[in-house]
Amino acid sequence: MVSWSTRLANARAAVAEQQRLEELQKYERLVAPFDGVLTFRGYDAGALISISEIASGKEMYRIAATDVLRVRVGVPQAYASAIRIGQRAELTTRSQPGRVFAGAVGRTAGAIESSTRMMTAEIDVPNPDGALMPGAYGTVRLHIKRAQPTWLVPTSAVAFGSEGTRIAVLDGARVHFVRLALDDDHGNEAEVASGLDGSERIVNNPGQNLAEGIEVEVRAPQNGGPQNGGPQNGGTQGSGARTQEPAK
Secondary structure (H helix, E strand, O other): OOOHHHHHHHHHHHHHHHHHHHHHHHHHOOOOOOOOEEEEEOOOOOOOOOOOOOOOOOOOEEEEOOOEEEEEEEEEHHHHOOOOOOOEEEEEOOOOOOOOEEEEEEEEOOOOEOOOOEEEEEEEEEOOOOOOOOOOOOEEEEEOOOOOOOEEEEHHHEEEEOOEEEEEEEEOOEEEEEEOEEEEEOOOEEEEEEOOOOOOEEEEOOOOOOOOOOEOOEEOOOOOOOEEEOOOOOOEEEEEOEEOOOEO
């Protein structure tokens, strides 16, 4: 004969099992925590789903909220300290030529990655009409105000050698080489991190034979062209470094 305590324990176990099955049955209906668009579906109807399949690509769904997109950008170390939360930004994409999407800095990593020497920043870009697609690439323009101006010089004026990175400037009527540190290379122009104050008259395309202290003759430009000098080893062009636009 089964005792009363045994029957009570069996009843409690049956209730617990029923509650467990009811909780499992709730998983038949999935509810997303936010409104969005399904960008990935890993299983078809009737497929067996195992709790051990947790690798990438084994998830049931991926959902994206596209009303506001989060754009991740890498900010060079030279500009990282100038990034502020709420700072305005502009996003352009090749798929939407001529259209500029306004956004703002939502958050930053607050640290420089040692491998890239950049700081990751996230830009929140409103996307009410769905014109921007998740996962796409674009170009972000941040408007940065720097305490010290950044100078841009023609890359053709920069000399590389055993003496380091140098640039030829005019000291009166003589050529003087100045060592400088470059930051970003923009193709035809290079950004100077240090070494210039912006008042220098630089020599474009100096050539390998241009020596320190050589005397040159600076002539007035003709037809609006650049100034031409007359050093002993051939002609050079004189020009000035210019400031970079405050927007980066």
